[in-house]
Amino acid sequence: MALRGLCGGLRASLRLGRASRVTVASVLCRTEFALTEGLTTQPALLRPACLRQSQPPGHRGFAAQAQALAEAPVPEATPSRYRIEVVTGDVRGAGTHAPAIVTLHGESGDSSDFVIGNEEENGFERGSSKMYELNIERDLGPLKRIHIEQCEPSVTETGFGWFLDKLEVTGPNGQTITFPCHSWIGKNDAGDISGPVSNQRNLIPCQRLDLPATSLNDLEQPLVVQASAIAVPHPEKVNGGAGKAVNKRKTGWGGEDAYFYTCGQHGLIGMGVADGVYQWREQGIDAGEFSRLLMHTALQAVEDGQPDVLKVMQGAAAKVAAAGTQGSSTCCIALLDTRHGRLASANIGDSGFLVLGVTPTNPKPHVKFRTPQQEHRFGCPYQLGHHAAADPPEDAMLTALPLIAGDTIVMGSDGLFDNVADETIVTEVVQLTDAGKRASIIAQKLCAVAFNNSVDKDAITPYCVAATEAFDMVYNGGKKDDITVLVARVQ
Numbered sequence: 001m002a003l004r005g006l007c008g009g010l011r012a013s014l015r016l017g018r019a020s021r022v023t024v025a026s027v028l029c030r031t032e033f034a035l036t037e038g039l040t041t042q043p044a045l046l047r048p049a050c051l052r053q054s055q056p057p058g059h060r061g062f063a064a065q066a067q068a069l070a071e072a073p074v075p076e077a078t079p080s081r082y083r084i085e086v087v088t089g090d091v092r093g094a095g096t097h098a099p100a101i102v103t104l105h106g107e108s109g110d111s112s113d114f115v116i117g118n119e120e121e122n123g124f125e126r127g128s129s130k131m132y133e134l135n136i137e138r139d140l141g142p143l144k145r146i147h148i149e150q151c152e153p154s155v156t157e158t159g160f161g162w163f164l165d166k167l168e169v170t171g172p173n174g175q176t177i178t179f180p181c182h183s184w185i186g187k188n189d190a191g192d193i194s195g196p197v198s199n200q201r202n203l204i205p206c207q208r209l210d211l212p213a214t215s216l217n218d219l220e221q222p223l224v225v226q227a228s229a230i231a232v233p234h235p236e237k238v239n240g241g242a243g244k245a246v247n248k249r250k251t252g253w254g255g256e257d258a259y260f261y262t263c264g265q266h267g268l269i270g271m272g273v274a275d276g277v278y279q280w281r282e283q284g285i286d287a288g289e290f291s292r293l294l295m296h297t298a299l300q301a302v303e304d305g306q307p308d309v310l311k312v313m314q315g316a317a318a319k320v321a322a323a324g325t326q327g328s329s330t331c332c333i334a335l336l337d338t339r340h341g342r343l344a345s346a347n348i349g350d351s352g353f354l355v356l357g358v359t360p361t362n363p364k365p366h367v368k369f370r371t372p373q374q375e376h377r378f379g380c381p382y383q384l385g386h387h388a389a390a391d392p393p394e395d396a397m398l399t400a401l402p403l404i405a406g407d408t409i410v411m412g413s414d415g416l417f418d419n420v421a422d423e424t425i426v427t428e429v430v431q432l433t434d435a436g437k438r439a440s441i442i443a444q445k446l447c448a449v450a451f452n453n454s455v456d457k458d459a460i461t462p463y464c465v466a467a468t469e470a471f472d473m474v475y476n477g478g479k480k481d482d483i484t485v486l487v488a489r490v491q
Contacts, residue, residue, distance in 0.1 A: 079135040085168040086116065089182065090127035094163035096150070096186065097123040103147040106140025124162060139172050145310065145398050146179050149200035150186040162186050167203060179203035180400060182340055183307065202310045204344055204400040223338040223405060225269045227261045228440035229486040230447050235455065236480065251299060255482035257413050258291040260299040267339035270302030273351050273484050275413040276329040277383065290327030293320050294384070298333055309335045309344045313393045317384050328385025332371070332411060336488065341403045346396040347371045349381035353411035355401060356426050365430045367422050369401055378470040407490040408433065415483035416446065418463035419453040443487040450485070454478035
């Protein structure tokens with residue numbers, strides 16, 4: 001039974017009782033278990049054969065054995081316990097009387113919906129920290145995201161807005177993970193316009209690099225981001241008359257690659273790249289149309305103020321599907337929050353980005369973070385698409401990182417990362433940055449290095465090293481491909 005559609009009824013039920021926060025979540029969870037058991041409990045004759053065979057043979061008839069099996073106790077599954085600390089911000093109007101619904105999404109599965117903050121507890125007060133205990137049927141594995149949705153107010157919208165600072169989740173293994181939010185949910189009650197407002201958010205776990213998650217608060221002075229991009233198509237596509245690259249302000253494409261970068265609302269900077277699958281041309285499909293519409297829709301979502309990176313990707317995929325555009329494409333989208341010094345990303349496939357900069361323990365510029373490639377097998381990346389075997393946006397790898405002045409984000413399609421090693425990217429970026437070059441010059445130089453390596457039969461590239469390992473054969477040289485490079489300098 002989905003709880004999200006029954007908010008009003010649940011709220012009324014919760015008002016009737018005076019259970020503690022932990023008890024409320026536990027009662028809801030026991031209801032879930034009862035429903036599950038009612039649906040899955042099998043008649044004795046339909047239980048697994050191993051159970052039937054485990055009974056000692058005897059002269060009893062089949063009916064008697066079946067009755068004995070039916071009366072045998074079935075061991076109950078031990079639920080996994082998750083503790084969630086909900087921290088409400090200490091700003092004007094931060095508290096709310098409305099409850100919320102949380103859903104945990106892990107690599108091994110998803111939880112049911114849980115209602116927290118019932119109105120008998122006065123919801124979530126300004127500057128408060130409240131703990132909830134969720135008993136979930138199984139261990140969800142590493143948590144990918146938490147979906148939180150604020151319920152509609154029962155009486156009045158006064159005081160409905162909620163400034164959620166963060167969630168701290170402690171799993172069955174005792175590890176605590178921070179899911180930063182630091183923004184309004186439902187309504188802005190501060191009397192100003194300080195951020196986009198939606199009644200639901202996807203929260204991404206923070207990767208603790210050189211800043212603790214708790215320091216991701218308002219910066220004294222917002223970061224300044226200088227961004228640029230360039231795309232070039234596979235050389236044989238140009239020679240074959242497939243067209244040259246188009247590089248404009250905020251968007252562009254080359255071959256089946258497409259990109260965007262733009263300034264959104266409330267200090268957000270968005271950037272993304274999509275790499276369409278060329279092989280669709282064999283079926284008369286231009287996958288470049290798929291990737292271009294994907295990026296165009298993502299650009300519009302960022303400019304319209306969507307602060308949730310996963311929702312940007314989901315919306316773009318839905319728009320492409322609704323338009324009936326065929327093909328498939330990898331997709332990487334990042335949102336840079338200049339007010340709070342944070343990057344949030346969603347990546348599906350083998351496009352990606354790296355963040356280079358310095359840390360207190362390593363003052364030499366280095367790769368601080370790198371998105372891993374998401375592949376079903378070598379040469380077969382995850383991808384959004386119109387076909388049944390396509391991967392959904394929910395399979396994207398989600399990341400939240402702190403950003404500081406001096407960081408540089410380099411994003412690209414596999415045409416960049418298959419042909420240029422991370423160490424080379426660091427060297428080129430550092431040299432050009434020290435020389436005072438702008439982001440546009442850095443992007444052009446990295447694109448030139450990638451192109452030269454792609455047509456060099458003797459170059460040692462990340463692709464030839466990976467192919468040698470995957471196929472147990474010696475490969476040399478680069479990989480000719482469409483190449484897209486985006487560079488964002490944080491100052």
